[in-house]
Amino acid sequence: QVQLVESGGGLVKPGGSLRLSCAASGFTFSDSYMSWIRQAPGKGLECISYISSSSSTKYNADSVKGRFTISRDNAKNSLFLQMNTLRAEDTAVYYCATVKWELGVRFEYWGQGALVTVSS
Amino acid sequence: SSELTQDPAVSVALGQTVRITCQGDSLRSYYASWYQQKPGQAPVLVIYGTNKRPSGIPDRFSGSSSGNTPSLTITGAQAEDEADYYCNSRDSSGNHVVFGGGTKLTVL
Numbered sequence: 001q002v003q004l005v006e007s008g009g010g011l012v013k014p015g016g017s018l019r020l021s022c023a024a025s026g027f028t029f030s031d032s033y034m035s036w037i038r039q040a041p042g043k044g045l046e047c048i049s050y051i052s053s054s055s056s057t058k059y060n061a062d063s064v065k066g067r068f069t070i071s072r073d074n075a076k077n078s079l080f081l082q083m084n085t086l087r088a089e090d091t092a093v094y095y096c097a098t099v100k101w102e103l104g105v106r107f108e109y110w111g112q113g114a115l116v117t118v119s120s
Numbered sequence: 121s122s123e124l125t126q127d128p129a130v131s132v133a134l135g136q137t138v139r140i141t142c143q144g145d146s147l148r149s150y151y152a153s154w155y156q157q158k159p160g161q162a163p164v165l166v167i168y169g170t171n172k173r174p175s176g177i178p179d180r181f182s183g184s185s186s187g188n189t190p191s192l193t194i195t196g197a198q199a200e201d202e203a204d205y206y207c208n209s210r211d212s213s214g215n216h217v218v219f220g221g222g223t224k225l226t227v228l
Binding site for chain 1: 150151152153155162163164165168169170172174206208209210215216217218219220221222
């Protein structure tokens with residue numbers, strides 16, 4: 001079955017950096033668009049970044065542009081999010097999810113989430 | 121702010137039918153998907169392509185659309201359906217993703 005397991009979350013000071021990882025299994029990772037979606041405490045869902053199967057297409061939301069970088073390693077079935085210059089407003093649970101761009105767009109499979117807390 | 125608008129909260133009596141709606145200009149052109157999220161858990165896709173149900177999702181969940189207003193309907197709501205529900209679709213450019221602000225469903 002499909003499994004997505006995030007790691008790398010934690011407590012970091014404002015201005016600091018963190019790298020999230022997502023280990024994928026149970027599907028053909030190298031054929032799949034992948035994304036990072038975050039949810040601030042008590043708030044809704046925000047798709048902050050996605051990447052095509054070959055890494056040729058990458059998107060970052062305005063809220064993280066210039067600070068966060070999405071990448072992937074198809075040989076290791078892994079997705080990454082490098083987060084730099086972190087701010088208090090980046091505090092959230094970060095989910096990795098598969099993306100399908102058919103019939104609109106949908107996030108079929110989600111990880112359990114990684115909590116990132118930005119605080120001094 | 122979201123480009124998709126949802127009612128913040130809806131309630132339904134146990135066993136009754138409830139409809140949750142999503143509004144947005146991009147929905148004239150693109151299908152909607154719906155997610156269920158229970159406290160402390162990751163979202164789960166329950167409807168995509170406006171009215172398609174992934175395997176494993178109970179058939180009491182259905183989707184439909186009228187104009188640019190897709191709906192998620194739960195027929196015979198159960199206590200375990202109490203959750204937050206989010207819609208999503210492409211944005212007006214078609215190139216990116218938007219989520220609605222979410223609807224908190226209470227089953228009375």
